[in-house]
Amino acid sequence: MTDLKSMLATWAEKFRPHAEGVDLPPHHEQCLGCGPDNPHGHHLQVRRYGDGVVAEHTFDNRHVGAPGIAHGGAVATVIDDLYGFLLYLVGAPAVTRQLTVDYRAPVMIGTPYRMEAGVTNQEGRKLFLAASLTDRDGFLVATSTAVFVTVGVDHFTRGTQ
Numbered sequence: 001m002t003d004l005k006s007m008l009a010t011w012a013e014k015f016r017p018h019a020e021g022v023d024l025p026p027h028h029e030q031c032l033g034c035g036p037d038n039p040h041g042h043h044l045q046v047r048r049y050g051d052g053v054v055a056e057h058t059f060d061n062r063h064v065g066a067p068g069i070a071h072g073g074a075v076a077t078v079i080d081d082l083y084g085f086l087l088y089l090v091g092a093p094a095v096t097r098q099l100t101v102d103y104r105a106p107v108m109i110g111t112p113y114r115m116e117a118g119v120t121n122q123e124g125r126k127l128f129l130a131a132s133l134t135d136r137d138g139f140l141v142a143t144s145t146a147v148f149v150t151v152g153v154d155h156f157t158r159g160t161q
């Protein structure tokens with residue numbers, strides 16, 4: 001179990017300018033999307049890409065829905081987590097209020113995909129986000145939009161009380 005105090009300390013350090021192309025740090029070690037120590041996780045690795053973020057990701061047999069095809073919930077999980085990396089660039093913690101995914105074609109197990117995400121608008125506490133998933137030929141496989149709402153540290157402490 002990740003200790004919240006040490007997590008908060010590492011989060012403050014994560015809200016800083018990150019160099020283009022450099023791997024961004026995971027949200028925490030056990031994060032379902034990106035935590036390196038979560039055996040059930042997706043181990044997503046994300047880089048800054050201009051004002052947005054980018055990842056190359058391959059779903060494996062732990063994430064299967066129909067045979068050979070990634071489960072739609074797994075795809076949504078990874079997109080949601082990708083959005084979580086934009087928070088390092090925005091500089092504030094926020095949580096998902098709304099997430100939409102347009103599944104345009106099956107996401108295949110064992111096939112590498114490129115994922116990109118960026119902030120399209122910011123209004124007060126609301127962050128409007130968009131993402132895409134393309135295959136090696138540049139074919140658009142999925143698109144997504146999300147609304148994240150910025151929160152204070154107290155939002156995260158409730159899980160440990």
Ligand SMILES: CCCCCCCCCCCCCCCC(=O)SCCNC(=O)CCNC(=O)[C@H](O)C(C)(C)COP(=O)(O)OP(=O)(O)OC[C@H]1O[C@@H](n2cnc3c(N)ncnc32)[C@H](O)[C@@H]1OP(=O)(O)O
Binds near residue numbers: 124
């Ligand atoms: C520093 C510490 C770090 C600790 C670090 C811990 C680890 C961190 C790991 C991160 C990992 C990331 C990975 C992925 C991110 C998740 O997975 S987050 C988990 C899933 N999401 C949740 O659990 C959120 C659950 N929902 C909530 O807690 C509350 O609904 C919220 C989101 C905090 C908002 O509640 P609220 O603060 O009461 O705000 P509310 O007034 O309802 O809405 C705020 C504004 O948004 C607007 N709004 C609400 N819904 C919508 C919508 N669908 N469309 C447009 N506008 C909307 C409202 O109208 C309002 O607008 P204004 O009136 O301010 O203009």
